[in-house]
Amino acid sequence: MTAAVAPTPATSEPLLKIRELDKHFGPVQALYHVNLDLPLGQVTALCGDNGAGKTVLTKCVAGIYQPDHGQVYWEGHPVHIRNARDASRLGIETVYQDLALADNLDIVQNMFLGRERVRYGLLDEDSMERAAAETLASLRVTTVRSIRQPVASLSGGQRQSVAVAKAVMWNSKLVIMDEPTAALGVVQTKQVLDLIKRLRDRGLAVMVISHNLTDIFQVADQIAVLYLGRLVVQDKASAFDRQSVVDYMTTGGSSRIVGARTETN
Amino acid sequence: MSVAGTQPRPSPAPRQAGVAKDERLAGVSILARLLQRPELGALIGALAVYLLFATVDATPGHLFSSIGGMQNWTDAASTYGIMAVAVALLMIGGEFDLSAGVMTGTSGLLLGMLITRQQVNVWFAIVAVMVFAAIIGIANGVLVVRTKLPSFIITLGTFFVLRGVDVGVTRLLTNTVRFDISDQAPGFRSAQSIFGSTFLAPYNFQDAVLWWAAITVGATWVLTQTTFGNWIFAVGGDANAARAVGVPVARTKIILFMYTAMSAAVVGIMVALRFKGIQSGQGVGLEFFYIIAAVVGGCLLTGGYGSAIGASLGALIIGFAQIGIIFANWDSNWYYTFLGVILFLAVGVNTLVRRRAASARR
Numbered sequence: 338m339t340a341a342v343a344p345t346p347a348t349s350e351p352l353l354k355i356r357e358l359d360k361h362f363g364p365v366q367a368l369y370h371v372n373l374d375l376p377l378g379q380v381t382a383l384c385g386d387n388g389a390g391k392t393v394l395t396k397c398v399a400g401i402y403q404p405d406h407g408q409v410y411w412e413g414h415p416v417h418i419r420n421a422r423d424a425s426r427l428g429i430e431t432v433y434q435d436l437a438l439a440d441n442l443d444i445v446q447n448m449f450l451g452r453e454r455v456r457y458g459l460l461d462e463d464s465m466e467r468a469a470a471e472t473l474a475s476l477r478v479t480t481v482r483s484i485r486q487p488v489a490s491l492s493g494g495q496r497q498s499v500a501v502a503k504a505v506m507w508n509s510k511l512v513i514m515d516e517p518t519a520a521l522g523v524v525q526t527k528q529v530l531d532l533i534k535r536l537r538d539r540g541l542a543v544m545v546i547s548h549n550l551t552d553i554f555q556v557a558d559q560i561a562v563l564y565l566g567r568l569v570v571q572d573k574a575s576a577f578d579r580q581s582v583v584d585y586m587t588t589g590g591s592s593r594i595v596g597a598r599t600e601t602n
Numbered sequence: 603m604s605v606a607g608t609q610p611r612p613s614p615a616p617r618q619a620g621v622a623k624d625e626r627l628a629g630v631s632i633l634a635r636l637l638q639r640p641e642l643g644a645l646i647g648a649l650a651v652y653l654l655f656a657t658v659d660a661t662p663g664h665l666f667s668s669i670g671g672m673q674n675w676t677d678a679a680s681t682y683g684i685m686a687v688a689v690a691l692l693m694i695g696g697e698f699d700l701s702a703g704v705m706t707g708t709s710g711l712l713l714g715m716l717i718t719r720q721q722v723n724v725w726f727a728i729v730a731v732m733v734f735a736a737i738i739g740i741a742n743g744v745l746v747v748r749t750k751l752p753s754f755i756i757t758l759g760t761f762f763v764l765r766g767v768d769v770g771v772t773r774l775l776t777n778t779v780r781f782d783i784s785d786q787a788p789g790f791r792s793a794q795s796i797f798g799s800t801f802l803a804p805y806n807f808q809d810a811v812l813w814w815a816a817i818t819v820g821a822t823w824v825l826t827q828t829t830f831g832n833w834i835f836a837v838g839g840d841a842n843a844a845r846a847v848g849v850p851v852a853r854t855k856i857i858l859f860m861y862t863a864m865s866a867a868v869v870g871i872m873v874a875l876r877f878k879g880i881q882s883g884q885g886v887g888l889e890f891f892y893i894i895a896a897v898v899g900g901c902l903l904t905g906g907y908g909s910a911i912g913a914s915l916g917a918l919i920i921g922f923a924q925i926g927i928i929f930a931n932w933d934s935n936w937y938y939t940f941l942g943v944i945l946f947l948a949v950g951v952n953t954l955v956r957r958r959a960a961s962a963r964r
Binding site for chain 1: 685701827828829831832833835836838839840843844846847848849906907946
């Protein structure tokens with residue numbers, strides 16, 4: 338189900354490459370010449386102030402928005418991601434801030450929504466239930482009482498876990514998470530961060546959008562910062578400290594030198 | 603690459619795996635699942651209303667609880683039922699159709715016009731009416747999806763447009779307010795035997811009852827067993843979540859509007875063929891009965907919850923009331939009051955049961 342993708346050394350071709358991506362809405366230039374690399378087996382934190390373009394960039398990769406210019410490369414090949422189905426066909430799964438779970442459906446229905454397993458033209462509930470249970474177990478999500486309970490009855494951390502499980506169940510190679518810890522308490526935040534590390538250990542590429550610098554420095558292997566639609570820096574996490582990330586987020590540059598760092602754009 | 607190809611299936615585990623668990627646990631979950639069913643309230647309600655009218659029945663020989671009485675109330679309930687199931691599916695999908703009632707009239711009138719004015723074969727006219735209904739349904743759906751206006755407003759507009767057209771065109775063409783269909787028209791007898799005839803002599807149940815039963819079974823099957831059924835619940839529960847995972851939200855909603863309008867066409871065709879004619883005011887106001895049946899049957903106005911069987915039970919309650927009040931020798935005006943009270947009770951009970959079931963699960 339969730340066969341581990343062989344971890345690739347960071348030096349090889351990144352899983353997803355974004356080159357010169359532009360996106361505007363009317364007169365507003367939301368993204369400008371964005372370059373970003375997402376390698377396998379690494380957690381990339383995408384930071385930026387409100388309105389920096391984090392969500393727009395995510396949605397361009399997830400197929401919700403179409404970029405105006407620029408090119409996305411998947412495993413080295415140029416691709417056009419026209420909709421959510423295209424993205425999931427490639428192996429890109431997004432966990433949205435609002436989690437995109439339907440409250441009225443149960444856990445299994447949510448995990449398979451839009452990609453239901455059918456047998457003789459009918460829903461194959463047994464097989465879906467088994468796969469959902471396996472995935473949850475493999476991510477060590479054990480606090481859920483029944484996988485047949487409606488999502489409405491779950492806690493915030495459980496909902497996040499279900500959303501992540503839904504994302505990794507599809508042999509995905511890239512999981513994008515938008516503010517995964519924003520609404521969570523201390524214990525639940527730790528659970529979700531552990532979950533993110535587990536995804537990386539499986540060899541997946543993970544992109545985490547977050548404001549929370551504590552969380553970022555706990556899980557990120559590399560950090561990229563968006564400032565007013567421009568990707569101002571991308572480097573390994575050890576090249577930053579909290580202050581330098583804040584500098585990039587608020588001013589688009591930093592005079593602090595922590596480690597070897599290459600500024601882009 | 604196909605979805606199936608991306609997910610290696612685990613070898614099928616024995617189905618009895620669940621049975622091997624503690625039986626007492628299974629018992630609890632069955633009770634919980636029963637309480638969760640949206641149609642439970644409607645079932646209890648239908649039984650209560652049946653018992654009420656069987657008791658107050660003033661006819662000699664207690665007609666209400668006889669097979670003859672059953673013929674009466676299934677006849678009354680059947681066309682409501684066909685429509686209530688469609689309206690329920692649409693409501694589960696988070697939308698609403700106020701033009702469902704008048705569409706039965708429009709369809710029947712179009713059928714009458716094609717047969718009497720264009721002299722076409724009845725079967726050809728039926729196909730034309732179904733196509734017309736599909737177009738109206740698509741128009742409703744596309745307008746709702748594109749404008750993002752509440753379907754309440756869009757279909758209210760459709761309702762009034764059609765209502766005016768019904769009377770206007772009928773008067774223009776016939777100088778009266780009805781189309782009379784001759785039983786000599788080509789294809790009439792065979793069409794009537796399917797849409798407007800009876801079965802099971804000497805009781806003579808209406809064909810519509812069979813249609814109703816088949817449609818209820820079919821809709822339940824679609825809702826619970828198919829991918830499309832899952833999508834209906836999803837677009838009604840959370841359209842954004844559904845869209846994010848690639849469910850074709852717009853298409854799902856448009857198909858539901860289409861199905862509702864086409865169900866109305868079937869009912870209109872039934873009425874026109876059975877009574878060999880149709881009035882220009884046919885169907886106006888009936889949309890509320892469909893909505894009552896669907897809501898009594900457990901549908902939520904907000905979408906994402908409900909059942910086809912529940913809607914059918916709701917229609918059955920309407921049938922019980924319509925016939926029962928006559929048999930009880932009550933003033934038939936109380937019919938509306940009775941249905942209003944039933945609606946209040948049903949919504950109250952459904953809400954209560956749902957809250958209980960929800961809290962019991964945690």
